[in-house]
Amino acid sequence: MKNIDFNFKNRTAIVTGGAQGFGLNIAKRFLNSGAKVIIWDVDPEMLDKSNKELNSPNLISHVVDVSKYKEVEHFTKEVIKKSNIDILINNAGITGPTASLWEYDIEMWKKVVDINLMGTFNCCRAIVPNMIKNNYGRIVNVASVAGKDGNANASAYSVGKAGAIGLTKSLGKELADKNIAVNAVTPAGAKTRILDQMTKEHVQRMLSKVPRGRFLEVEEFTSLVCWLSSEENTFSTAAVFDISGGRSTY
Template sequence: MRASRTAVITGGMSGLGAAAAARLVKDGLKVITLDLADRADLRVDVTDAAAVRAAAARLGPVDILVNAAGVVGPYLPLWQIPLDAWENTFAVNVHGTFNACKAFVPAMRERGWGRIINVASIAGKVGNPNMSAYSAASAALIALTKSLGKELATSGVLANAVAPTLVQAPSNAATAPEAFAHASDRTPTRRLSQPEEIAEFIAWLASDKVNHTTGAIYDIGGAPVTY
């Protein structure tokens, strides 16, 4: 991979996003983190479309976009979820990804090369109980990726997504113990995924080794779904 390529990672200061940033640096990429954390390269709220557009204009050409910004949302039965908690889960996970893609994809299309990796969740396929907001938002990300992959299929820009099981990361610090137990009980390997394991797969999807895969969703993490 050419060292001149640039990757932008939303939510790049913690958890899976930070692991992806560290892994892509090892491949010689220039990595720019977009996050609300103080030490981010650019402090950007991905739910603010104007702020994301401004960041894209400031950065110029970007080759790789990893949409890792996300929140788990409330751990409650659907009928008990406050509307603002539901809306915030979609605002960060879905609207944030939409905003970033809308801001960075056009220039990728113009240059004829790009890689987009969206971070969804296996919850979007199986629907975790008491996590309907997160499951629904992840399902939306999965459908978004499939559509975007088809729209970009002849452009040289590839859009794929990873759908991990529950990841052992700081973003899950507030996740209810019952959610961890549910995930572990239904994962044949009987353990949670580590951010570095997901980052390895993201690095592969961001590389020149992948050139004919788009609109695909990759389940990662101990064979959580069997067919």
């Protein structure tokens, strides 16, 4: 697939969970399109690897756990000392174990919701005031088809992603009178490390529901995220953009 470059010159973007998978690919396309990129990820080793791979003077990385508001607030202040934040991609996420709700480890359930939902809230909470001040912002919240359909044996993940969709609709309306767009995207399965957290049967079940009959490519996902993050997106907000190969047609 040919990668189209967007125009992100003079834009600063924060990509959470950008040390690998979707986030890394988004960071790469942002950099190639002229943006300054800050990656926030909880995994220092993967951050080190991605820094080497991206190898750009326009890249900064911070070890941040998005589920911890104090950390998010601290690093937001660090970033805005130097530049405004134009783009926020809330992409950090984990699936947690594949287990029925009544057998789910309670602490793990809370952790999955904390990262997928509270992480999105924390980053929006800390960064939106800077966007309001500048009357410019593009926020993309990476949800999942699980948040629309509800996947069996993935209750915490489905709840976290459904919550992120609700948050998107609410915040998008709160900011609709400004040049700030807040949208969610709902990908189906793509071959990133996150699939290792699920059982093979669970992954096969997910794939069997996709009319396209294949996994989503990370580059295909990045294209949608880039358009939603671009200056050209002047009208769409508080919306959910599906990229599930025909699985969730609503």
